[in-house]
Amino acid sequence: MMLERRNHALQDNPSIFKGQVADISITRRGSDWYWTVCAIMTVSTLAFLGLAFMRPRSNRIFHYITAGITMVAAVAYFSMGSNLGWTPIAVEFHRSEHIVRGTYREIFYVRYIDWFVTTPLILMDLFLTAGMPWPTILWVVLVDWVMVVSFLVGTLVESQYKWGYFAFGCAALFYILYQLVWEGRRHANALGNDVGRVFLASGSVILITWICYPICWGVSEGGNVIAPDSEAIFYGILDILSKPVFGALLILGHWNIDPARLGLRIRDFDENPAVHGGFTEKKETNGAGGVTNGTNGHTNGHTNGATATAPTETPAETV
Known part of the structure; x- marks a missing residue:
């Protein structure tokens, strides 16, 4: 009850964009959940930065990358919790159920801005752990941007052509997962059993969660099957697993691994x-x-x- 009295985001920022009402939008419960995830991302950022100051400056690369992931996600969830960063899009499939009945669905484009920044950082965390060559890393990051932009454009298209963009995004995703499962794993195992275990543990989290993202897209922005509140819970759980949980596994696994072993020898100014x-x-x-x-x-x-x-x-x- 206290949270309900304090959360006035929907009153301050109603689901109206340039005179168009989004009749399929989040409720106060969805807003509360977005605020909860924002708090988790913020605390995770502070924790990762705190752990960074326990390491030499030359050994903080993974701490900074991982803290950057949760920091950007915290800003995105602040926006969604405030019912900002969205646009109304006419749904392709009209449903008779009360929770998804309507014409215009609230689409949070700020979520895709978050992905455009954070998913390359996640891949850099993994591929730098595996000691992958830089040309391969840059190429996979480009493919990742194709994936994110394809899903974004698909959400903004009102007709059935959205599924064409969905197909492009899934194809890019499958190529990225191939690089993780096959190429990245081989490179990580070649650097030692400890590096291979870190890559396996953190990479498995990304493999499982990233497969679930297109499913969530298909039943929410794409197919208009579940309500925006359920969409918030689905995406929020996936983001918690693929960002704070992933980051904790990665940083703890790197605690006794010298970055120089991974080809990341960084000389500090006082050495x-x-x-x-x-x-x-x-x-x-x-x-x-x-x-x-x-x-x-x-x-x-x-x-x-x-x-x-x-x-x-x-x-x-x-x-």
Whole structure:
């Protein structure tokens, strides 16, 4: 009862967009659930950042990426909890059930903005764990953007052509899952059993949840089968599993893994570059000693005069 009295989002931001009423929209219960997920995402962000400060700065790459995922999701769920970031779209399938009866359904486009940012970060978490080459990572990220944009455009199309975009999105998704299950797993196992276990645990969460996203799309934005409140619960559970739960498994698994093993050697500013293969200034001597090269730590036997020969005296002239 206290939450109901405090949540005035639907009164402050009614389901009316440019004079068009979304008669299939969330209720206060749906708004309350969105606020709950927003709180979970916010607390997860703070937790991941707190864990980052327990590690050296050069070992925080996965903490920052994962915190970025939940931070962006928190903003998206704040918007949806406030009943913002949506547009009314005429449904293709009209239902007689009271909970989905109507013509215009509330479509939260802010959810797809969230996915456009966070799903590449999730893939980077996994593929960097597996030590995948950068060209492959960039290509998979591009395919991921095709998937997200296809699903977004499909939600905004009112006719049956939305299912064409749905097919493009599913095709892109299946290619991404292939890269995870086959290529990523092989690369991770090659780096060691501990890396393989982290990739398997966190990757399995993404594999299962991402398969469920098109199902949720099909029964909510696509087919208008379930109510927006049920859509909120469905998507919210999937997002909690694929973001905070996934992030916790990944970060805890990386706790004793040096990022350098994954090809992610990051030198901090206060480290001694001579120890880690950096560059130092050349130390020269004026005598016959050597010049120290900080790049490889070897001493080259150069002199300031001619190389490898001593200077000769000019014979005096005979008077």
